[in-house]
Amino acid sequence: MSPTPAPDAAARSGHDLAITMGDPAGIGPEIICRAVAGMTPEQRGGVLLVGDPEIYRRAAALIEAPLEFVSFEERRSGDDRVAVAEVRVAQGEELPDGRISAAGGDLAFRCVERAVALVQAGHARVIVTAPLNKAALHAAGHHYDGHTGMLAALTGAPSSFMLLASERLSTLHVSTHVSLRGAIDRVTVERIAATVEAGHEHLKAMGVASPRIAVAGLNPHCGEGGIFGDEDERIIAPAVRALRQRGFDVQGPISADTVFYRASRGEFDLVVAQYHDQGHIPVKLIAFDTTVNVSLGLPVMRTSVDHGTAYDIAWQGRADATNMGAAIAYARRLAAQRATA
Template identity: 80%
Template sequence: MSRNRQYDIAITMGDPAGIGPEIICRAIADMSPSARAGTLLVGDPAIFRRAAQTIGSNLDFAPLDMADADIDRVAVAVVEAPADADIPDGEISAGAGDMAFRCIARAVELVQSGQAGVIVTAPLNKAALHAAGHYYDGHTGMLAALTGAPSSFMLLASEHLSTLHVSTHVSLREAIDRVTPERIIATVEAGDEHLRSLGMANPRIAVAGLNPHCGEGGIFGDEDTRCIAPAVETLKARGFEVSGPISADTVFFRASQGEFDLVVAQYHDQGHIPVKLIAFDTTVNVSLGLPIRRTSVDHGTAFDIAWQGRADATNMGAAIAYAHRLVAGMRANPNGCE
């Protein structure tokens, strides 16, 4: 039966008022039959059917326990919308936020039970999530809480530039406070482990400075010399191929030219802006430091175009492709963890 079968990836529906169901259906429609057979969706089959109709696809869907008997239909781990839920298209609602949360929680269960390998998430809306009483800063914090992980890290991965963040969804004031040797070391360790899990023998990691010109010897702040440089020296002593701190106005260009495999950014915008500038449509959000593996699109719910058949699934395709890279790495190193 399907309940004993392992799927390569489990794709969560995201906020059902947004573009998640549409981009999932577009990506599924473009899959080969073998890739589709290894894919499990998490959400409401009725919503997926409506999304398929919206994009002009003849995809159909089967509940997880019926999928093996009906191989022409896409398998779905069912998370139904309550009959009385008010989920208007393209709007923030508690009903949509709760659906998004329950899909994530179900996907975590599927991975932890061995029924799925990697989670791929469609976008959710934080305001809807909070309206439903789920007070998380987004997918990464939610997944950390659901899996009991003490911390997690956000990687933005693209072909020419990848960044891993010391902090993400906090104020700039708090982000500066989080620039500590301990956090920087943990971030580099997580990035190195992840790249090695993808088959990279000796990852080259650059650590960005915090202040302009890395503080110019303390003229513009002392965090670079007081916190970042000691962390880098400790990592070098442990055998990591790490450089820094390197001024943020040059390190991302150098990495994009192939000098480094990964840049550790000190805060959200420092890492997000250069990656999105270079690869807005193909950047993948990857959660590190968790006992499970997860990739995601790197865009929002796009309420303004939701349920109009206009949503572009390029980024979802990239997130799925990266998830398959993780699956391959897991098979090559079944005893590895992240």
């Protein structure tokens, strides 16, 4: 992990967020610059970008944003320039716009690695990540299933959880980037309990006094008494009963074809989904542009956009920064919570 200098008082108090560039061949640099350009000077002072400053300058010029960038070690209080923790493209590497490349995957990884080190050193409180491409990541030799698994490995966390948060519906996943067959194997009493616990703790930290959590069933109609599978009765129901005995306000299993509707109507604060698409589809249907991806269960806090690199529109000045703005806004709430903890 890249070493970082000891933080001075200004750095400790000034940087709420470390925002990683993501894959530089995608829309990450553009949406970051769009979001930063729309900030107040005070908000901009609390941001620390992570990545190649030349790429950020190019993105700012593309969208005609009057942004200036400076190394975060040189930036002082009151400076109007945007602080950058430099992670540069490896010398001699080809980095084509809008295409998968090992150079892009490697830079995306090293930006996250640097951001973790910055937070651990006290230079920032929360990480915000722009999108990366898993194929590019793997081409560079970094074999992770995405940001969440990468962050768990970089921080030594035994496990992590993916939360999709929006105003109307939020879901937390028992499993994410595995095959559907593999996801079924991950439905265990222990994992369900750990997922509910992580969601409960996060909601409490975000100001929900008594979190109401629903656990989705795995099989159609929760198995219909074993006709369509016995996992709901054999695994999920006992896990929920044990959690209720421990004082959690949790219900389930509830059939997936109704539980998300009920939660969107305000009956629950969170739905625990059993696998990736079960949770992602309803949230993205309801709040595609404003859903925020939040990593739970890690020693660092992280939010992210909930979309990909969009190579097809990258470096054309067309990318929409709405989702990046939502990820930054959620991260500011987390930073404020950490500052007062």
